[in-house]
Amino acid sequence: MSDRARESTRAAEPTGFLYPFIDAEERDAGSLLAELAGSARRKIAESQAVRRDALRACAAMIDAAATAMCSSFLAGGRLFTFGNGGSATDARLVTSRFLDPPSGRALPSICLDDDRAVITALANDVGFDVVFARQLRAHARRGDIALGLSTSGGSANVLEAFAAAHDIGLTTVGLAGYDGGSMAVSGHVEHCLVVRSDSVHRIQEAQDALVSELWTQVQRRLDQVDPR
Amino acid sequence: MTFAASNGTDVVAGDLADAVAAASLTLARAFAAGATLWCVAPEWPAHAEHVAVEFVHPVIVGTRAFPAIPVGAADPVAGVRVLARPGDVVIVIGTTRATGIRPLLRRAGAWGLTSIWLGTGPRPEAAWADHLIWLQGPDAHGPGPGVPGEAVDFVLAYHLLWELTQVVFEHPGLLTAPVDEPAGEVCITCSDEGRLAEVEAVTDDAHADVLAGGRRESIDVRLVDPVEPGDLVLVHAGVAIAVVDGAEP
Numbered sequence: 001m002s003d004r005a006r007e008s009t010r011a012a013e014p015t016g017f018l019y020p021f022i023d024a025e026e027r028d029a030g031s032l033l034a035e036l037a038g039s040a041r042r043k044i045a046e047s048q049a050v051r052r053d054a055l056r057a058c059a060a061m062i063d064a065a066a067t068a069m070c071s072s073f074l075a076g077g078r079l080f081t082f083g084n085g086g087s088a089t090d091a092r093l094v095t096s097r098f099l100d101p102p103s104g105r106a107l108p109s110i111c112l113d114d115d116r117a118v119i120t121a122l123a124n125d126v127g128f129d130v131v132f133a134r135q136l137r138a139h140a141r142r143g144d145i146a147l148g149l150s151t152s153g154g155s156a157n158v159l160e161a162f163a164a165a166h167d168i169g170l171t172t173v174g175l176a177g178y179d180g181g182s183m184a185v186s187g188h189v190e191h192c193l194v195v196r197s198d199s200v201h202r203i204q205e206a207q208d209a210l211v212s213e214l215w216t217q218v219q220r221r222l223d224q225v226d227p228r
Numbered sequence: 229m230t231f232a233a234s235n236g237t238d239v240v241a242g243d244l245a246d247a248v249a250a251a252s253l254t255l256a257r258a259f260a261a262g263a264t265l266w267c268v269a270p271e272w273p274a275h276a277e278h279v280a281v282e283f284v285h286p287v288i289v290g291t292r293a294f295p296a297i298p299v300g301a302a303d304p305v306a307g308v309r310v311l312a313r314p315g316d317v318v319i320v321i322g323t324t325r326a327t328g329i330r331p332l333l334r335r336a337g338a339w340g341l342t343s344i345w346l347g348t349g350p351r352p353e354a355a356w357a358d359h360l361i362w363l364q365g366p367d368a369h370g371p372g373p374g375v376p377g378e379a380v381d382f383v384l385a386y387h388l389l390w391e392l393t394q395v396v397f398e399h400p401g402l403l404t405a406p407v408d409e410p411a412g413e414v415c416i417t418c419s420d421e422g423r424l425a426e427v428e429a430v431t432d433d434a435h436a437d438v439l440a441g442g443r444r445e446s447i448d449v450r451l452v453d454p455v456e457p458g459d460l461v462l463v464h465a466g467v468a469i470a471v472v473d474g475a476e477p
Contacts, residue, residue: 018383026399026400026401026402027401027402027406028402029253029402029406032253032396032399032402033246033249033250033253035243035395036248036249036252036253036392036395036396037246037248038245039391039392040245040248040388040392040394041245042248043387043388044244044245044388045390047384052364085281085287086278086281086282086287087273087287088277089272089275089277089278089281090275090278090383092277093272093274093275096272096274125304132453151246200287200288201287201390201391203385204383204386205381205383205384208381208383
């Protein structure tokens with residue numbers, strides 16, 4: 001599209017995005033592209049704002065969680081991560097970052113979403129609510145760390161995992177969205193980082209920023225306590 | 229990403245927005261025509277899985293589900309070659325250092341695929357993919373920046389791709405490309421460069437079966453050094469005129 005065409009489509013109908021076209025004869029892709037790009041700009045700005053707010057609101061809790069995780073790692077603790085759907089992939093990326101970081105020290109982390117044999121066996125034989133809790137009861141020891149992600153804060157299998165983690169005596173770090181959901185009031189999650197948004201996508205983006213900051217602070221503390 | 233601290237509308241955010249918008253229109257049109265989206269992320273397979281689940285199981289009730297599948301093959305070239313069909317789309321997520329990305333993207337056109345590269349690092353030439361969605365800023369590991377403006381964010385970019393692709397489906401008249409749009413940037417019969425094709429089989433001393441633009445054809449290979457399956461060649465008027473390095477643009 002020419003710059004001139006782009007300008008003319010931007011000038012036209014700035015509120016057009018409010019009224020999705022139902023006209024199958026619509027043919028001006030330039031107008032749609034301008035609308036899409038404008039929507040993307042607003043979402044990018046919102047994502048940045050949600051992240052900034054979450055990092056600010058959770059600063060003290062990240063500080064406390066990083067201190068507890070640092071102590072755990074120094075005592076030989078391991079980090080278990082878990083979540084569902086997109087949060088499962090985010091959990092996997094948290095484990096990758098701790099276990100195989102681009103810089104800093106490698107730390108032991110296991111993603112409970114990785115083992116398809118165990119997950120499907122438990123889901124098939126018992127139910128999906130136990131797929132993380134049963135793994136924690138099998139693998140985790142007092143002093144390890146459980147980190148779970150749920151945008152709603154209400155995923156049953158994540159909540160069951162935290163209940164198990166609390167029983168076993170793990171350091172518990174939870175990430176939730178909206179108002180924190182059941183995770184925030186369960187009493188099983190010591191460090192509950194809540195992203196105050198009602199968009200699953202913006203929540204996940206801010207959760208990624210929070211766990212990234214958590215990783216950075218854990219590395220910094222380990223360097224201070226145990227310089228190499 | 230290098231965002232301005234006070235707003236999301238600086239130059240880099242604008243580039244990202246424009247790139248995602250264009251890729252979303254292409255992707256929506258491909259889905260409307262029956263395409264599958266193949267998701268490849270050699271460095272962080274979880275990103276490929278995350279893209280796929282966005283499309284297959286949308287978080288917003290009432291939005292459409294689309295076929296999107298992570299490619300788990302150790303060699304993404306070998307995997308996508310047998311998985312994808314002409315008209316499909318492949319999205320590759322990764323840095324310029326990732327092995328496997330360039331050989332895959334180099335072949336996508338020959339296989340009849342549309343390609344999207346969501347990447348970071350030194351910006352490659354535009355010819356590497358039909359759509360480059362490029363994140364500026366220091367290379368980072370995995371998702372999300374710790375501090376806004378300090379690192380890349382693949383997750384935001386593919387969330388936007390999903391959100392905008394859904395928006396395109398609210399515009400049914402635009403889900404098919406206009407017929408008067410040029411089919412390609414160069415004339416395929418008189419272009420100096422010729423068309424890129426991948427050798428499937430050498431059939432005799434003089435001929436090979438190749439895939440070009442997703443179509444199989446027999447070409448004359450007497451003008452070039454001996455080729456073997458998987459090699460890339462430039463084809464002009466039914467004749468291979470050069471063997472191409474699959475890792476170069």
